[in-house]
Amino acid sequence: MQPSPEVLLDSEYQDVDLKQLLESINQRIEVLIDKDHQIGHSYFIGIENLDDLKLVFKDKIIPLLEEYFYGDFGKIGLVLGGNFIFQEENTAKFPKNFAYENDFLEDKKVFRFTSLESWNESTFISVYED
Numbered sequence: 001m002q003p004s005p006e007v008l009l010d011s012e013y014q015d016v017d018l019k020q021l022l023e024s025i026n027q028r029i030e031v032l033i034d035k036d037h038q039i040g041h042s043y044f045i046g047i048e049n050l051d052d053l054k055l056v057f058k059d060k061i062i063p064l065l066e067e068y069f070y071g072d073f074g075k076i077g078l079v080l081g082g083n084f085i086f087q088e089e090n091t092a093k094f095p096k097n098f099a100y101e102n103d104f105l106e107d108k109k110v111f112r113f114t115s116l117e118s119w120n121e122s123t124f125i126s127v128y129e130d
Helices: 005-010 018-032 050-068 073-080 102-107 121-129
Strands: 085-088 110-113
Touching: 005 018, 018 050, 018 073, 018 121, 050 073, 050 121, 073 085, 073 110
Parallel strands: none
Antiparallel strands: 085 110
16 A cells, blocks of 8 residues: 555644655655655654654654665665754774774764754755755
């Protein structure tokens, strides 16, 4: 069964366009993986406020994307945008007496999710407007 974003038009929470949010996420997932991995509309049913939306993302959407993309923050960032993910300085130190892909490891980018507390309506709107 394919997602039906139009059922979200009647959502009690109107500060973020849940239909457009889901459609944007699913369009990107379809391109990056396939149509069968799209996120269902049921995750968004019952959202009444920003706190509900934050919890759905923290507990359901983000873990699902981490599973889909095997923790590849680059691809998760392509789906959600830069307001959910930031690049952190790679400060890891590796033994100098064992050479194994040292250049790769030193240049590897480290990403983290932004904090739940920093998310607001514009964070979610940026997924479909940016």
